[in-house]
Amino acid sequence: MTLSLAISPCPNDTFVFHALVHGLVPDAPPMDVTYADVDVTNTSAAKGKYDLVKVSYAALPWLLDKYALLPCGGALGRGCGPLVVVRDPEATPNLAGRTVAVPGDRTTAYLLMRLWAADTPPAKVKIVPFHEIMPGVAAGKYDAGLVIHEARFTYSKHGLHALADLGEWWERDTGLPIPLGAILARRGTVDPDQAAEWVRASVHAAWNDPEATQEYVLAHAQELEPAVASQHIALYVNDFTANLGDEGYAAVEALLNRAAAAGLTPPLPTPLR
Template structure:
């Protein structure tokens, strides 16, 4: 049986899944991979499109009836949160009345922004492809932009400034790491325990021989120079990628619990574990 897998083309995902995609994990089935931005995979997972899929943790309340959360393979950590960017370094420190470009309305980044900006919400929110956000803010098309991934390392090149680091805000407020992207296995199709073994072995294979992943990683991150791709991997692939652990699960539960209490997402109807 060939499994369908959907991940982003970002360096952390291609690094993590290199061995699985290339048939280098003993006992794992062949994989048919699709590369898409997380907003696309969030929506596809709501339809049960893929057997294994990378999604935003913020999307879990809509997905756990169809999918089981794997305890590995995702993106969660410290010092790696989304940023709200503006052109004016003297901008007022809130979003009240502004037009903000975001990478998806079920992304963790957007959920964090909504929790942070409670009481000073933007006037308009535009869902924009990730690669268009920083140029759009720089050109004055949007008052602010919510960015993720390698934008942490490149936003200065667009002449932009960070209004807030949402990861830093979350960590100071909760003491917990920030849960960004999750790996899910489709219920009734993929055994979650087996899938977790395949994914974890793929992670360890990448750590054991990172050079073997480089050509694949850079082929799907064509707009990034190797140094930025390496920074991206170092930040987003960490101990939580191999095992969520108690701190990881606590972070996800805190995020989704706060969101449900604020009426931003449905309450979880299925267990995370």
């Protein structure tokens, strides 16, 4: 039986899933892979479209009735949070009165921004494909942009400046790492324990032979220099990718419980573990 898998084309996902996608994980079924931006996978998962799917942790309250959270394969860590970027290095460090481009309404980045800017919310929010945000801010189309992924390494090339590091704010406020992207298994179709074994085996295969993943990673990150792709992987693929552990689960629960208390998301429908 072939399973459907949806991940982003970002280096951390292609690095992590290289072995699984290429049939290198013993006893794992073949994968029919879709590569899509996380806003697309969040929306598709709400319809139960994929067997295994990468989504934003912020989207979990809408998805856990259909999917189980896997304890591995996702993106969670320190020093890797979203950034709010602007053109003006002297800009007032809040979003009051501004139009902000964001990469999706159920992304962790947007949820963090709403928590951070609760007292000074933006005047307008525009949902914009990730790759259009920095050029749009640089061109003056938006006053600010919420950026994720490799934008941490490239925003200055667009002449932009960081107004806020939301991961740094979250870590300082909670002492916890920032939960970004999760891997889910569709209930009734995929056994989550078995799926976790496949994904964890794929993670370890990539760590054991990173050179084997390079061609695949760069093929799906065509606009990135190899050095930036390597930085991206080093930042987003870490111990939490192999196992969320108690600290990882605590971070996810803290984010979603705080969001529910603020009325930004529904309460979690089922326990995470």
